[in-house]
Amino acid sequence: MARIKLYTDFFRFEDNPFTLVPDPEFLYWSPQHQEAFAIFEFGLMSLAPITLLTGEIGAGKTTLVQAMLPRLGPDVTVGLVSNAQGDRGELLQWILYALGEPCGSGASHVQTFERLQDVILREYAAGRRIVLIFDEAQNLSEDGLEELRMLTNLNSRKDVLVQLVLVGQPELRDMINRPGMHQLLQRVAASYHLKKLDKGYAADYIRHRVRVAGGTGDEFTDSACDAIYNATKGVPRLLNQLCEFTLLYAWAGKVRRVDGETVGDVLADGVFFRGHDPEYESAFARLSPRPPFSGASPVV
Missing domain, CATH: 3.40.50.300 (P-loop containing nucleotide triphosphate hydrolases)
Structure with missing residues (x-):
C-alpha cells in the first residue's frame, strides 16, 4: 500500500509515527x-x-x-x-x-x-x-x-x-x-x-515514536508535549490522534517543530475530538478563537 506522504517527507520521516494501526515496531516499553x-x-x-x-x-x-x-x-x-x-x-x-x-x-x-x-x-x-x-x-x-x-x-x-x-x-x-x-x-x-501514561512517559512516548519513524525526537518541544498530555490525559491512542494533527498543522505552516502554540491551534479549531470530558471542554473554552485552518501546499 502506498504511503500517504503529506508531512512525512517534510519532516524526513521514513514512516508515519502516529498511525492508529497496532504496530509492535512502534511499541513504547514504559x-x-x-x-x-x-x-x-x-x-x-x-x-x-x-x-x-x-x-x-x-x-x-x-x-x-x-x-x-x-x-x-x-x-x-x-x-x-x-x-x-x-x-x-x-x-x-x-x-x-x-x-x-x-x-x-x-x-x-x-x-x-x-x-x-x-x-x-x-x-x-x-x-x-x-x-x-x-x-x-x-x-x-x-x-x-x-x-x-x-x-x-x-x-x-x-x-x-x-x-x-x-x-x-x-x-x-x-x-x-x-x-x-x-x-x-x-x-x-x-x-x-x-493505565494511562503520566506526563513524563507521555513525552517519552511521543519522541520514541518519532525516532522509530526516522526523526530525531526534537520535532516536539517540551511545551508541545505538555499541551498534548493535558488534552489527552496520557491515553496513547488519543496521543497519536492529536500528534498527527499537530504535525499536519506544522507542515502546512512550514515550521519544523511542533510547539505549544501549534497544539493550541489544533485544539482551537476543534479538529481533535476526544469525546465528552468536562475538564477538557473547560480548557478548550479558555482558548482564544483563531481563523479556521486552511490547508497549505506541500513543502518540497
Missing part, C-alpha cells in the same frame, strides 16, 4: 507495558487456564498481543478472535473460524461444541496446545464467558489443551468480578491492568 508483557508471557508459559489483560481504550493492549505472537513457538496454535458477539453457539463458530476450521451452517450448539473439541484434541495429539485470544472481550455476554470457562474443563492437571487470553476494557474486570462469575474468576491465574 515500565507498566514491560510489566504487562511479562505477566502476559508468564500466563502463557506457566500454562495458566485464563490470562486477563485490561486497560483503557487505546492503552496499547492489542499492540502487546501483536508483540507476543511471534514469541509463541511451533507447539502453540493461536486463534485470535476480535469483537466476538452473539449467543453461545455463535461464539463457538467464531473460535472455529479463528482456528481456520470450517463450520457448517445449521449445526446445533452440541454439534459445534463437538467439532471444536475434536479440533482441540487433534492439536493435542500433534503435540500442540491451543491459545485463544479474545480482543475486545468486554463485548462478550456472561453466557459467552461461561462458555469459554467450560472449554478449560478439557484441561487436566498435567495436560493443558487450551488456554484463554481475555483482552478488554476496564468493564471486563467488572464483569469477571460479579458474584455469578466466581468460577471463571478462579481460573484467572495471571492478570494485569494498563
